[in-house]
Amino acid sequence: MRKYDVLIIGAGIAGLYAAMNLPRSKKVLVICKDVPWECNTFYAQGGMVTALDKDDIPLHIQDTIEAGAFHNNREAVEILSRTSLETTADIIAKGMEFDRDEEGRLLYTKEAAHSVGRIVHAGGDATGRYMHYFMMVQNKHELQRNTLVYDLLIENGRCYGVKATVNYRPSTIYADDVIIASGGVGSLYQYNTNSRTVSADIHGICVKKGIELADMEMMQFHPTVFVKTPYARKLLLTEALRGEGAHIVNEKGERFLFGYDERGELAGRDIVSRAIFNYKRQYKNEEVYLDFSMFDEARFHQRFPNITRTFASLGYRFPQQRVPISPAFHYAIGGIRSDMNGCIDGIEGLYVIGEAASTGVHGANRLASNSLLEGVVFAKRAVDFIMGKEQNTRQIPLFDEDYGNILHKDNDAAYKDRLRQVMWENVGIIRTKNGLHEAKNMIYDMKSKQIGRLLRLRLNTASAIVDAALRRKISLGTHYIEN
Ligand code: SIN
Numbered sequence: 001m002r003k004y005d006v007l008i009i010g011a012g013i014a015g016l017y018a019a020m021n022l023p024r025s026k027k028v029l030v031i032c033k034d035v036p037w038e039c040n041t042f043y044a045q046g047g048m049v050t051a052l053d054k055d056d057i058p059l060h061i062q063d064t065i066e067a068g069a070f071h072n073n074r075e076a077v078e079i080l081s082r083t084s085l086e087t088t089a090d091i092i093a094k095g096m097e098f099d100r101d102e103e104g105r106l107l108y109t110k111e112a113a114h115s116v117g118r119i120v121h122a123g124g125d126a127t128g129r130y131m132h133y134f135m136m137v138q139n140k141h142e143l144q145r146n147t148l149v150y151d152l153l154i155e156n157g158r159c160y161g162v163k164a165t166v167n168y169r170p171s172t173i174y175a176d177d178v179i180i181a182s183g184g185v186g187s188l189y190q191y192n193t194n195s196r197t198v199s200a201d202i203h204g205i206c207v208k209k210g211i212e213l214a215d216m217e218m219m220q221f222h223p224t225v226f227v228k229t230p231y232a233r234k235l236l237l238t239e240a241l242r243g244e245g246a247h248i249v250n251e252k253g254e255r256f257l258f259g260y261d262e263r264g265e266l267a268g269r270d271i272v273s274r275a276i277f278n279y280k281r282q283y284k285n286e287e288v289y290l291d292f293s294m295f296d297e298a299r300f301h302q303r304f305p306n307i308t309r310t311f312a313s314l315g316y317r318f319p320q321q322r323v324p325i326s327p328a329f330h331y332a333i334g335g336i337r338s339d340m341n342g343c344i345d346g347i348e349g350l351y352v353i354g355e356a357a358s359t360g361v362h363g364a365n366r367l368a369s370n371s372l373l374e375g376v377v378f379a380k381r382a383v384d385f386i387m388g389k390e391q392n393t394r395q396i397p398l399f400d401e402d403y404g405n406i407l408h409k410d411n412d413a414a415y416k417d418r419l420r421q422v423m424w425e426n427v428g429i430i431r432t433k434n435g436l437h438e439a440k441n442m443i444y445d446m447k448s449k450q451i452g453r454l455l456r457l458r459l460n461t462a463s464a465i466v467d468a469a470l471r472r473k474i475s476l477g478t479h480y481i482e483n
Pocket of ligand 1: 044045046047237238239240330331367368369370371
């Protein structure tokens with residue numbers, strides 16, 4: 001029997017920082033669905049917020065809550081900001097190299113809705129990749145790839161482990177404590193910036209088990225994404241570009257965003273996404289562009305090397321050429337409800353951290369670059385909780401559900417495409433009551449078909465999003481409803 005002290009589902013920043021904080025004396029297993037770098041952390045560009053010092057904490061809290069449309073859990077925001085001083089110092093002390101100026105001082109960038117520059121970054125615009133690599137190198141625990149969780153083993157209010165396929169073979173992994181750090185729901189949307197592994201399976205298991213999801217209507221769309229590629233993951237153009245002076249323009253080169261919000265490009269990302277969506281709708285799909293022609297070429301290449309390289313391979317010469325953009329799904333604000341230590345009410349031994357969790361920290365709209373910080377802060381708190389609690393190992397019950405080896409069925413791919421389309425069109429940036437009802441019916445209909453378990457889990461999560469959107473009748477933050 002494979003049994004661990006702690007099992008961590010997910011090898012993004014939250015999962016890896018949790019592993020970094022668990023001592024060698026604990027038997028820990030980190031699992032990921034594919035290769036470890038297929039996670040949202042790896043693709044994060046802009047950076048990680050950190051309060052600059054004690055004096056910046058109130059302003060960071062205020063910025064987070066204003067961006068969040070005052071829907072935030074204030075306690076979570078205070079924890080996030082206060083703990084950032086400690087976690088950022090810890091990561092740097094352990095060897096993470098953020099970008100610095102010639103005198104060795106940390107460089108901070110600014111993104112939309114921040115009052116000051118307080119975002120550390122690495123490799124210019126490859127912060128996620130650098131942090132992920134750093135944490136992989138730091139990880140001292142066993143890490144297992146190709147491990148896809150398809151059930152949580154829960155009985156009488158206690159979690160005992162998971163059922164998963166390991167290299168496509170069904171397997172059972174037991175653990176005293178199971179930490180969910182599996183990310184959000186990107187694969188539910190036709191246009192998204194997420195890793196292809198982020199497909200809401202664990203949320204779907206939670207729905208089935210009656211574990212509460214919270215704020216699921218709050219799905220965040222990033223305004224500046226290049227969507228004209230054939231791949232599922234669309235290409236992000238970091239908000240730091242706008243923070244450092246790039247413009248959003250129409251075909252005539254006009255900065256039309258001021259017609260929507262006086263802050264123009266620096267309004268919150270929900271506002272900018274909606275403005276672009278509305279503009280395209282009004283002007284019959286006229287293109288909208290991100291323009292950085294005002295940047296000095298050498299400086300642009302040095303500051304944004306990842307974007308420069310990626311787009312050069314598509315034939316773009318930056319910063320001279322502007323690039324067509326569209327909003328795309330980016331981040332799940334809602335998730336599995338947890339308390340401030342990652343605990344899930346009513347289930348002993350089960351925790352959730354990072355994007356998979358809903359602590360209320362982001363309110364109705366996440367402030368840019370608060371998510372890498374969320375990953376580390378709440379990972380640390382969950383580990384502190386696990387290390388501090390009384391360990392009470394119990395007899396493991398028999399889990400003998402027969403899943404019949406039917407994770408996938410023949411028509412799943414076509415249904416998944418339809419689901420992605422309906423979520424994008426009806427449960428996206430601008431929603432209507434009718435559109436939401438249409439999506440609800442379509443999801444209900446798909447659930448009645450012969451489908452595999454993984455698609456069924458995805459549909460559970462989609463239903464949770466649609467139901468939450470239908471319950472919230474008035475627009476708030478990222479949830480925008482038109483009559
Ligand atoms: C970006 O670099 O624009 C993304 C940052 C974030 O999602 O917080």
